Structure formats: C-alpha cells, structure tokens
Amino acid sequence: MVSCHDCHLLSRMPKISGQQVAHCPRCGVVLHQRKPNSIMRTWALVITAMIFYVPANVLPMTVTSALGTTQADTIMSGVIYFIHSGSWEIALVVFVASIFIPFLKFIIIIYLLLSVQFKSIKRPRDRTILYRITGAVGRWSMVDIFVVTILIALVQLGFLANIAAGPAAIYFATMVVITMVAAESFDPRLIWDVVDEKHE
Amino acid sequence: MHQIACHECDLIHDIPPMPTRGAACCVRCGAVLLRAQANSIDRTIAWTTAGLVLYVVAVTFPFLAMRSGSIIQETALLTGIQQLYSQGIYMLAFLVLLTCILIPLGQMLGLLYIFIPLKLNVRVKFAIPVFRLFQHFKPWSMMEIYMLGILIAMVKLGKMATIVPGLAVIAFGLLIFVLNFAITAVDSHMVWERLGGES
Numbered sequence: 067m068v069s070c071h072d073c074h075l076l077s078r079m080p081k082i083s084g085q086q087v088a089h090c091p092r093c094g095v096v097l098h099q100r101k102p103n104s105i106m107r108t109w110a111l112v113i114t115a116m117i118f119y120v121p122a123n124v125l126p127m128t129v130t131s132a133l134g135t136t137q138a139d140t141i142m143s144g145v146i147y148f149i150h151s152g153s154w155e156i157a158l159v160v161f162v163a164s165i166f167i168p169f170l171k172f173i174i175i176i177y178l179l180l181s182v183q184f185k186s187i188k189r190p191r192d193r194t195i196l197y198r199i200t201g202a203v204g205r206w207s208m209v210d211i212f213v214v215t216i217l218i219a220l221v222q223l224g225f226l227a228n229i230a231a232g233p234a235a236i237y238f239a240t241m242v243v244i245t246m247v248a249a250e251s252f253d254p255r256l257i258w259d260v261v262d263e264k265h266e
Numbered sequence: 267m268h269q270i271a272c273h274e275c276d277l278i279h280d281i282p283p284m285p286t287r288g289a290a291c292c293v294r295c296g297a298v299l300l301r302a303q304a305n306s307i308d309r310t311i312a313w314t315t316a317g318l319v320l321y322v323v324a325v326t327f328p329f330l331a332m333r334s335g336s337i338i339q340e341t342a343l344l345t346g347i348q349q350l351y352s353q354g355i356y357m358l359a360f361l362v363l364l365t366c367i368l369i370p371l372g373q374m375l376g377l378l379y380i381f382i383p384l385k386l387n388v389r390v391k392f393a394i395p396v397f398r399l400f401q402h403f404k405p406w407s408m409m410e411i412y413m414l415g416i417l418i419a420m421v422k423l424g425k426m427a428t429i430v431p432g433l434a435v436i437a438f439g440l441l442i443f444v445l446n447f448a449i450t451a452v453d454s455h456m457v458w459e460r461l462g463g464e465s
Contacts, residue, residue, distance in 0.1 A: 067278070069271035072398050073458040076269050076278070092462035093394050148422070156421045159414070194274050194295040201405070208365070208408055212415030213422070215362050218353070219346035220332040220339055220423060227334075227426075231355055239361055246405065258275040258295070 068097050101253035105179060111248035112175045118241035119168060126232035128214055133225065138232060141165060141210060164210040164238070167203055171245050174200045175252060182256045187264050190257050197254045204249055207242045211235060272297050303453035307385050313448035314377045320441040321371060328432035330416070332423060343367070343434055365408040370445060373407060376400045377448060384460055393461050401454065410442045 068079040070090040079097065080088055088097045101107075126138035139147065141164045148157035174196050181193060214231050221229040271278050272292040282290060284302040291298055303309075324343055331340040344367070350359035376396050383390045420429045 067271070069273065069276070071273070072401065073462065074270055074273065074455075075458070075462065076271055092458065093398060095398065151425060153421050156418055160418065190275070191295050194297070197274070198297070205405055205408060206411055206414075209411050209415050209418065211358065211362065212366075212408075212412045213418045215346035215350060215358075216330070216415055216419040217422065218349045219341045220330060220419070220429070222349065223334075223337060223339060226337070230353055231350060231358065236355060236358055239358055243361070250405075254274045254295075255276040258277075 068099050070095060070097060071101075100255060100259075101251060104251060104253040104256060105183065108175060108179055108248050108252045111244050111251060112172060112179075115168070115241050115244040115248060116172055118237050118244065119172075122234050122238035122241050123165065125234035125237065127210065127234045127238070128217065129230045129232050130221075131228045131230075133227075140234060141238070160210060160213075163206050167207050168241060168245060171200050171204055171249065175245075175248055178252060178254075178257070182260060185260045185264075187261045190261050193257050194254050197249075197252065197257075201249045204242070204246045207245075208239070211239050211242070270299055272299060300455050301453070303451060303456070306451055306453035306456055307381055309451035310377055310381045310448055311385060313444055313451055314374050314381070317374050317441055317444040317448055318378075320437045320444060321374065323437035324434045324441055325367070327434040327437070329434040329438070331430040331432060332427045333430055334427035340432075343438065365406055366412045369403050369407045370409055370441075373400060373403065373445065373449070377452070380457065380461075384457070397454075397457060397461060404449070407445070409438065409445070413439060413442060 067076050068088075069076050070093060072095050073090060073093040075090055075092045077091055077097070079099070082088055089095065090097055123141055125140065127141050127144065128139045130137045130139065141160070145157045145161045145165070148154065148160065178193060178197060178200075181188075214229075214235055217229045218231055221227050268281050269278055270281055272295060274297040275292060275295040277292060277294045279290075279292065279299060281300065284290065284300060286304045287302055289298050289301040327342075328340050329343045329345070331338055333339075344363075347359050347363050347367070350356075350362065376399065379390065380393055380397050380400070383393065416435065423429055
C-alpha cells in the first residue's frame, strides 16, 4: 500500500520495474513509497545552504549613504545597532530570525539525517516533532529581506539619505530558500522505518 | 476511502466519523491527519472574496509614507520591489514579488476556482492540478513575515523620521488574517473526495 503525497489516497502499489512509474488513481501524480533520494538531496541542500550562510553574514546587507558618508551594515552589525539605540527587543527578533534560526535548522536537519543513517531508534516521536518545528519556523528567516526591501523603498532621498541593498541580501535569501527546500525534502517516515525494522 | 496513512510516520489509521469540530491525530507521532471543517465551502468562498477586495486596496493605495521635516516620501506595496529591480538585484525583486504579491493572489484565485464550482456542483478542468499547486505553495506565502518586516523597519527609521501608515497597510494587515481564515476553512479531505469522485 502506498499513500499519495498530495491527495493522501491509499492505493495498492503495482509491481513495477526499472524506469516505470505508478500514478495515483485519484490525482494522477507520481507515487513514491518515500520521497525519492531524500537523504542525498537533503544533505546536498543543507551543505549548500551552510556555504551560502557565510557570505550572507560576512558581506554587508545594507549600504546607507547620508550626506556624503557611506556605512555598510552586516546582519550582525544591524543587530548591534538596535541594541545600542535602545530597542533590544527588535535586536532579539532580528538575531533570532536571521542568525539563530538558520543555524538551528542546519543543526536539526543534520541531526535528523545522521539519526536515520546511523539507524537510531531513540525517541522517534521527538525527532518527528523536531522535523515539524524545522519546517514551520524556517520561512520566518526571510524577515530581514523584507526589512531591507521596505527600507530601500522608504529611504530614497537622494544626497540626504539613501539606502541600498548590499551583496549579502541575495546570498541570504538564497540560503533561506534552500533551507526551506531542504526541510521539505527530508522524509520523516524514514525515522519510523528504522524503528519498524528493528522491531521485526 | 476509509483508511489514511500518516504523512509523517506512515502508520495506517481507520478514518473515524468526524465531529463538527476537532482534528484526528496520528496515534503514534501526533501529526494532524484530518481536521473537521463545518461549512467549508461557504466559509472559504466568503473569506477568499473578502481577501480579494482587501488585496486590491493593499496593492493600489498608498502603503507607507516617511516624513522627515518637510520631506515626505510616499510608497506603495510594490515600491520596494521596484527599488530592488532598479538597483539591479533582479532575483530578490522577483522573490519578494512572488512571496508577497503573486502567491497570495494565486492562492485566492485558486481557491475560488475550486470552491465556486464545488458550491455550484459543476466540474471544471484542471481543478486537481490547481488544488495540488495550492497545497504546495502554502509555505511560500509570506505576507505575515512582510508585516513583521514593516514593524522592524518602522522601529529602525523611527529615530530619524515619522512613518505614516496608509490605507493599504491596514488592508494588508487585515488581509493576512482573512487569508489565514480562508485557508484554515479549507477541508482538504472533502475537496479531494469531491474532486477525485467526479473524474
């Protein structure tokens, strides 16, 4: 029996070989017992995202020019600016969303991957909950990109004040997108496959 | 169809008769299998239509204005995207356009395309691919994250200027809630049974 990942219909998997594919009788999409190549794809995506994480944090996110002087700000220097100007709550939000959450996602996804590859049967339900949290929380990292978008829309006053997006922005956005896809490509049923195997 | 497999741990469950409200969860891992939705069709159509009206307001009216002394800079929802485009960062402009403008609109149009025929008991072509796309793009609708971005930007600029919210930003804020209500009103199990049964 195989469950369609789109319409959740349970159908009998026919015997197919090699290049043949089976389609869901209700919605027509290709049926897979598990997400194809889940482990390899997730590893590839999470490693790529980690590589992008470096320029996203090292290069400047915004370049502010005011009355002739130019200031380049990275994500971290933006956080520090908020702390110094008294809004530590905003500093916390930006730090958590842009620096902490992506980092946490990397760790959780790698942990989930290793736990499946090393055939761990410990705490499968907790690991499934970790998978759910990772998927739900990742998109919030995009907030910094939207902050930059709004800033550059508002602060276009020529010589007086001018904000432009820095090179980090595209690396950061790409990293968030890739981590979202990485979390989506991991099949949590693999966690339970190991548990079921060991019980037989 | 009387059985369903948990999409997170693959345990097969018999579908119980659902109450008017409540959710059926996987006994092993706790994932939500089905959620009961009373009056799904009417509620979805109602919320989605309201959402479309708010959407038009949000996109056309002035969004935010920044006042510093005698200088006023007025912007629309699309201004930031236009700025990214004119600064040459095409990919980012497209990404923001997609997640905050196109996908929410697509969700609302898609929902109407599926639910109005359901209400009228007619068949339309491509209903199944449209609903599949709707389900796939759910995490990519990021309007509420954009809202948080607005708040942060307001704090950042609050020192040097006053940020004046326009009509569009109020509509945008309401739209976030309305679209959320519309999406949660969707009973996907019911939709799949209807769409699948008719083909």
